[in-house]
Amino acid sequence: MPDRKPTARKAPDLSNYFSGAKQSQQLSEAEEEILKLKAEIEELRSSGSNELEAQLKELREQLQSQTGILSIPIEQIEPNPEQPRQTFLPESVESMSRSLNSDGQLQPIILIQREKLLLFDGERRWRSAKALGWEALQAVIIPEPESLHRKALLTSLHREDLNPLDKAEAIVREIASNTELDASDIPRILSTVVRRLNMQKRMNAVAELVAEAPEKQHSVLASLGLSDYEQAVLSILLDLQLNPASVDANIFPMLSLADDLKAAIRSGLKGMHAIALQKLSAKNLGISEEQAHVIRAETTKKVAEENLSVIATRKVVNEVITSHQTSQTEITSTRKPVSLEVRRLQKLSFDSLKKTERSELLELQDTLRQKLTEIETILRDVE
Structure with a gap:
């Protein structure tokens, strides 16, 4: 070589x-x-x-x-x-x-x-x-x-029009074919070693090896106390003239995107836009996976049609999340009074009811019957 x-x-x-x-x-x-x-x-x-x-x-x-x-x-x-x-x-x-x-x-x-x-x-x-x-x-x-x-x-790696998902998959395939590592383990190994070298303030020294000869690369990597797999991953990335920290931060995250966002990248969505849209998850929105998928699809379409920048995309994503969190808060706040009233009724003991005036008991009975009828109507509509 x-x-x-x-x-x-x-x-x-x-x-x-x-x-x-x-x-x-x-x-x-x-x-x-x-x-x-x-x-x-x-x-x-x-x-x-x-x-x-x-x-x-x-x-x-x-x-x-x-x-x-x-x-x-x-x-x-x-x-x-x-x-x-x-x-x-x-x-x-x-x-x-x-x-x-x-x-x-x-x-x-x-x-x-x-x-x-x-x-x-x-x-x-x-x-x-x-x-x-x-x-x-x-x-x-x-x-x-x-x-x-x-x-x-x-021949393809450093071309600007190679999308980051294709790039990530090709890099993983190259590393896997030259090591005994499973493809799914490679991003984790890279992330672990980059994080540790950053804490040790030695990651910049690794990045500087991109333009060095293989002998210098191997010599420096051997001095960093890496595991065999970590050294193999970094060595292959450097041989491809790639900065390992950049691959970890900007390329390998594409591999963990939702399937719909991966499809969007293959249809022209930029990688950083996809990373921003990934925040529209079921967990962040407080809804089901199916509902989150619909919202992501609608927002992705808006980003594409309006040709939004990454900054504008992040703003839209944050607005969507805030909107759904507010809605969930409102739903929760409407549920609290009902829960409070249920607890109050449960606290009405038989002895306390015996001591209550007949007219008040009749009024409570009429009210409960009316609310029970309303509850049954709502339950039928839900079915």
């Missing part, structure tokens, strides 16, 4: 990698050059280099001149089951369809050769082309990288 370099590293000149490749209809004849290229692409993507797109454009031009780009029937292409991105919004696919329809395919998709051709990069273009009824797409075929999920994760 190549050492991670600081982000200030100069981007490599990709144009030299294919200068000696033979012209061929299959890129597999240039495997060594391609593997070098993929390593550099991953490093550039993960470091956020501004030179990446220019380099890739130059590469595509060279590949095309060497007839490395092939026309592949869409029916022969299948999505990658290890693709970190699980969410493809309809409007995003439609936008790409309009682009393909008006301008054609500007960039080739990248495929991996197995028994079938798997998508490594370009699934949105593939989905859009299928929607348009295209029969083929221009593609580059590369040898399958080792640790396919990690490679796909690196």
Whole structure:
């Protein structure tokens, strides 16, 4: 695994990698050059280099001149089951369809050769082309990288349009596949170690390791008195150039969201909005789970339709909670007088009733009969 370099590293000149490749209809004849290229692409993507797109454009031009780009029937292409991105919004696919329809395919998709051709990069273009009824797409075929999920994760992880739920699930899958941990235990382990290191005021030192070489990362982690599992989790996150504290605070909370909010994220809701809406729980509202689900759905719809900011969303959520807490207080206050009167009646002993004037007893009897009739009417309506 190549050492991670600081982000200030100069981007490599990709144009030299294919200068000696033979012209061929299959890129597999240039495997060594391609593997070098993929390593550099991953490093550039993960470091956020501004030179990446220019380099890739130059590469595509060279590949095309060497007839490395092939026309592949869409029916022969299948999505990658290890693709970190699980969410493809309809409007995003439609936008790409309009682009393909008006301008054609500007960039080739990248495929991996197995028994079938798997998508490594370009699934949105593939989905859009299928929607348009295209029969083929221009593609580059590369040898399958080792640790396919990690490679796909690196190409997707730092893109702004990868939603936090897809990101959280992909990170957990990567950690689980490289450790003996159950996926459900990973967020808890991370939260525990981050909380402890924060108390020890050593979390900042861990965050600074993101840009360091693996040897430095392992050396520092080994000095922190971590359990094997804690060290493994932090090591993998740092290898992915992720700040563990940020993952704990902003990404892994997506995994504990209510199912309806997870669905909303996959439909375009932002992660921080979902975290705010999560407060509309049955416990906070003092109502049933079914009722809370309805209120969350209504509030989520309002947030989406009005395009509310996170701050505005929090305000709306607090207003909804306050409104329901007030209603519950009012309901409780109407119940208290009834309870008090019941207790008062229970305190009327037989001896005290014997000492009461007949006229007062008759008046009490009439009142009780009238209230009993009202209670029976209410109970029938409830049924």
